[in-house]
Amino acid sequence: MSQSPCRIALVIVVLLLAFTAQAADKGRPPSQVLVEAGWGQPYGDLAQDYTETTLGFGTSDGLELGFRWRYHFSHTFSLSPAFHFMDYRNFKSTDPEIGEYQISASSLRYTLELMIVQGDEKKTVRPFLAFSGGLYRNRVVGYNKNLSEPFDASVNTLGFAGRGGVRLGLFELSAIYSLNRFSTWQYFQTGVEQEYNWDNFSVRAAWIIPFTDGPGK
Numbered sequence: 001m002s003q004s005p006c007r008i009a010l011v012i013v014v015l016l017l018a019f020t021a022q023a024a025d026k027g028r029p030p031s032q033v034l035v036e037a038g039w040g041q042p043y044g045d046l047a048q049d050y051t052e053t054t055l056g057f058g059t060s061d062g063l064e065l066g067f068r069w070r071y072h073f074s075h076t077f078s079l080s081p082a083f084h085f086m087d088y089r090n091f092k093s094t095d096p097e098i099g100e101y102q103i104s105a106s107s108l109r110y111t112l113e114l115m116i117v118q119g120d121e122k123k124t125v126r127p128f129l130a131f132s133g134g135l136y137r138n139r140v141v142g143y144n145k146n147l148s149e150p151f152d153a154s155v156n157t158l159g160f161a162g163r164g165g166v167r168l169g170l171f172e173l174s175a176i177y178s179l180n181r182f183s184t185w186q187y188f189q190t191g192v193e194q195e196y197n198w199d200n201f202s203v204r205a206a207w208i209i210p211f212t213d214g215p216g217k
Helices: 004-022
Strands: 032-042 060-072 077-089 091-095 099-117 125-143 150-168 171-179 181-184 194-197 200-208
Touching: 032 077, 060 200, 099 150, 125 171, 150 181
Parallel strands: none
Antiparallel strands: 032 060, 032 200, 060 077, 077 099, 091 099, 099 125, 125 150, 150 171, 171 200, 181 194
């Protein structure tokens, strides 16, 4: 995929951060810092069998870790730049010529999320919906399909996600579906650029770090 859309996405993130830093709505809740952890299930080519398919990676469910800073426009709307790391469980096998080998896949995600929180801000339990987009950096470390050559390759692409969940005081529980689709020739030597599907579903728990001014009630 061309690097231009990725650069545009990064410029948009920088401009939005600059804008929010200048905002001065005294009625808004204070900003929040969150740490997040979750579990992710791969779909598409990520979950397809490595040895029996042309583009499959053979990975399985893995760990997700993240961090975000959230700026509130009001008690309902907020915007947050975030960073997440999705590390899938490796495919492992044995070959008579090279012995044991593995295929590992991971994804770094730099995103901007718009969140809409329902209910009275004084309530402990509040449902929410959120939508995000940004730069996904997808990395594979392993062997080509013919097991003749090891490689370590990364591809940058635009990715998007929808998230729904509930806020419970200083904690958030949510479910997320991420669209992660791109084209590249770097992973498997098929002679042409291939389209890959790295979509995934994940569940996530987040902790709002309680600073002295509270979590933004």
